[in-house]
Amino acid sequence: MSPFSLDQSQFETLSQLLAAGGHHDVHDMLSESLARLVTFWPAQAGALIYISPGNTIVRLEHGTLSHEARIMIEQARTSFARRDESGEPALGYYSLEGGFDLLELPLQSGNQGVGLLHLVVAETTGEKHGTSPTTSRLDGDMMILLVRSIGGEADKLARLQQAERDLRELRLLYEVGQLLTINLDLNSLLNEIRERVPEVVEATRCSIFLFDRQRNELVIDMPEQNRTLRMPADRGIAGWVAIHGVPQIVNDVEQDPRWYETISIESNFQTRSLVCVPIRVRNKTIGVMQLLNKRGNVSFDDKDVQLLSALAAQAGIAIENARLYRDLKHERDKLLNQEEHVRNSIARDLHDGPTQRLTAVMMNIEFIKKLLVAMPERVASELDTLENLVQRTITDLRTFLFELRPLGLETQGLLSTLQQYVQRWRDPSGQDIRLRLEAPASIPRLPHEVEGNVFVIIQEAVNNARKHARTPEIIIYLYIEEGHLVANVRDRGRGFDVRTIEATYNERGSLGLLSMRERAHTIGAEIRIRSEPGAGTTVELRIPLSDNQQ
CATH class of the missing domain: 3.30.450.40 (GAF domain)
Incomplete structure (x- = not known):
């Protein structure tokens, strides 16, 4: 290696290049290193491309590059890719117009090429295109050492980043x-x-x-x-x-x-x-x-x-x-509303029926007490009236309790319970509505939970028809079809547009529909509603039967 000498400024620049650490960003480190290399040579301008281990590309320039230099640099960059190098890297010199050379040297990290450095320098002596002539400033080996240190530092910093x-x-x-x-x-x-x-x-x-x-x-x-x-x-x-x-x-x-x-x-x-x-x-x-x-x-x-x-x-x-x-949460709120609705309904039914009759019984008892003194001959007749009133109250309470939870479901089954329900049923509002049951002589028994939910769904469908259909008759059909127990509740009332009701189901918070759907889902059944304005309504419940139930 040929001897060389450095002035104080060059020595400081060289020291800074060889100690290129202290940076936290690859771009900043390479930008500063390129500027110092241009100053150290000295060169008119410089360009650098670096490809990180993650294939992130950094392109930098320092100073003003001529059009010719840009073309040559871009051609070199286009053919370069991060790769393993065989042998030692060497300086390359290419002539430019105006008395300048383009110096090219691969950036190295270990034995791997990680980029290219180009410097536009004053024209040198010696063979061109691939050789490394001795310069008056610094031997080519020293330049290779500098560039290698920059490439290695860039890779370390890139991996750290x-x-x-x-x-x-x-x-x-x-x-x-x-x-x-x-x-x-x-x-x-x-x-x-x-x-x-x-x-x-x-x-x-x-x-x-x-x-x-x-x-x-x-x-x-x-x-x-x-x-x-x-x-x-x-x-x-x-x-x-x-x-x-x-x-x-x-x-x-x-x-x-x-x-x-x-x-x-x-x-x-x-x-x-x-x-x-x-x-x-x-x-x-x-x-x-x-x-x-x-x-x-x-x-x-x-x-x-x-x-x-x-x-x-x-x-x-x-x-x-x-x-x-x-x-x-939405369904829970609906169920809570439904519970409140049921509570209010029970309170209303008790108030309108048994409670008023019991109040009448108490009034009649007070009246009979007075008759015993004033008109004893009328006591027997009034006691008969009182007995009838008490009997009606007992009947209403039994019907009320039956509809809440028919005890016969567990012992007698769904069919017998529905027969009793139809016999006991009357419209509490006093409308002349008939309720009929059409069913075979027997149907298979279902688990208690299933029969209980089926009964409540039928009951809810009957109540909806009674309240909204304006129908003279409600019919409950019960039959076996294609491995299912089918329960239909039909009326001949005014009907409604099913799609409209379904579309506004959530917004309206229909507690009856919610209850029927939730109960059907609980027992693995399918519920369908068919209706048209003026053509009545059918609520169909299909309960799957096991092989031994069919």
Whole structure:
């Protein structure tokens, strides 16, 4: 190696290059190293490309590069890829116009090429194109040493940065997962997802579209505008992902024909790029999660898809749990309302029937006491009247108790209990309505729980017909068909539009329908309602029978 000498400035620069540590960012370290190499040579300008172990590319320039130099540098970069090098790296010199050379040297980390360094220097002597002539400033071997130290330091720093990012992502994934598992309020949960997920993937905004299968639409809440937007499920990139279940990266939405700009306009947000993944629960897509505009004006990549997919899996379970909790709370509130409704109904029936008659009995007893003194000959007649009143009160109480819980169900079975029910039944409002039962001579016995629920469902259907149908007759049909016990309650009343009632079922809080559906579900039965305005109503209950019951 040829001897060389350094002035104080060059020595300080060299010392700084050989001790390139102390940085926390690869880009900053390489930018500073390139500037010092240009100063140290000295060179007119310099350029550097570095490919990290994770294939992140850093491109840097320092000073002003001529058009010719740019073309040669770009050609060299195009043919370069991070690779294992055989042998020792060597300086390369290429002539430029104007008395300058382009110096080229691979950045090394161990035996692996990790990038290229180019310096535009004053024209040197010696053979060109691939040889390493001695310079007046520094021997080529020293330059190789410097570049090798920079490449190795860049790799160490890149791996450290990647480890820090991975740790941060894992921590955020854990934190987001913890938040999602403890939040059972759906709206609050969606807000938390929208706020925390962009931190993990370093995006500007997160959008969540939930699938409304009944209307075949995607629904997105916009809390910042206090409104909800809907779009057809087959529109936009989000719609495509929802239907196909395949993640998508689009780094220029304007160039994608699937781009549905309406949502972007409505939300008053300028979308440049996005990554979108399906939210799936039990192999069913319930929505999509979308991240917009990667921070730092860089592109989304496969790693972002992996991260977002992991978050979407957590979010899917959390959303489903929140929905189940919401539905359970909704049904619980309905059942509590139903319980209150039943309590009020019992209180009303007791007040209107037995309570009033017992009050009349007490008044008659007081009257008879007075008759014993004033008109004893009338006492016998009044006692007969009192006896009839007491007998009617006892009959009403027995009917009331029978309808609450017929004891004969457990000993005599469903058919016998229904026969007694029809015999005892009368319309409490005094309407002239007939109740009939048409059934075979016998039906198979069912478990006590099943028979009890079937009886209550039939009773509820009869009460609904009595209250709303304006019918002269209600008929209960009981028969066996295709492995099922079928119970039909039919009336010839005014009927109704079933689809309208079903569509407003939740909003109206129909306690009778809720009770029948819940009881049918409990015993594994199927309940159907058929009706048309002016054509009466049929409530059909189908109870599956086991092989030994058929």
